[in-house]
Amino acid sequence: MTVGGWLERRSYRAEDFTLRGLLAAKRATVSAVLPARDVEATIDGVLDALVPLRDAGLLDELIVVDGASTDATADRAAARGVPVLQESELMPEHGPALGKGDAMWRGLAATEGGVVLFLDTDTGRMTPGYALGLLGPLLTDEGVALVKGAFRRPFQAGSERLPDEGGRVTELMARPLLNLLAPELSGVRQPLAGELAARRPLLEAIPFPVGYGIEIGMLLDAHRLVGLDGIAQSDLGSRLNPHQPLRELSTMAYAVLVTALRRTLGEAALGDLAPGLTGTLRDGAMRVREIRLVERPPLAGARAG
Secondary structure: OOHHHHHHHHEEEHHHOOHHHHHHHOOOOEEEEEEEOOOOOOHHHHHHHHHHHHHHOOOOEEEEEEOOOOOOHHHHHHHOOOOEEEHHHOOHHHOOOOOHHHHHHHHHHOOOOOEEEEOOOOOEOOOHHHHHHHHHHHHHOOOOOEEEEEEEOOEEEOOEEEOOOOOHHHHHHHHHHHHHHOHHHHHOOOOOOOOEEEEHHHHOOOOEEOOOOHHHHHHHHHHHHHOHHHEEEEEEEEOEOOOOOHHHHHHHHHHHHHHHHHHHHOHHHHOOOOOOEEEEEEOOEEEEEEOOOOEEOOHHHHHHO
């Protein structure tokens, strides 16, 4: 299938789906997993969008996987009647949770839905359309196994908002990598989007990078297992979230690079390199930082073991 043909066949919009329509089409249980850490400023808005969908029966499970927040994140979620699970208390035999991907993996293990929805919780102005747009293709087409969120991402610079200037790691690292290593995926608008939904058998068959590599790793693994036609994207409108300082983005870009190379060149190809360490100059001094590149094993095998 060509990229153009895929875009025409597997591109959706959140407004294509309604709650009533998805309730009528629903043939699978749905779990929503919300990784969260110190997001008291946005968690209420996220839950405002999702709790009504749970109460209406679209979401069978809705949980927050909390990363030992030091603010009121967990209290706010619990006050809304949403179960809050501490990430390091899930699958404790694997030690402390090491990042967002680890929280997602443990949240997957803690739920049972045949379809699983993951949403970032640092998003401002979330609407029910995020969930409807991601779940719609899965609940209405058995051929879809993974749905990625697509959106416009402005960059907030003080009081000035620059349209479509966000997503710096996406455009400078992830997209060039995909065009080089997996050009069939070049039509995916937001390969690093944390907003996604997928069928449980697929999710339980793939490894989960513990940190920033989780999204590109999941996309490449899904492509390998279900092919291009098993992947879809749904336009969710505009996504506004905090931006990290430019210097901090090298950590994210590094994890994305190593995760992609591991899947396309193989583990042996990384053996001659030194994955895990990055050096940066700050205030005239060299600082070395260790990047967590651990990957949790496919959950199906981890449970069997």
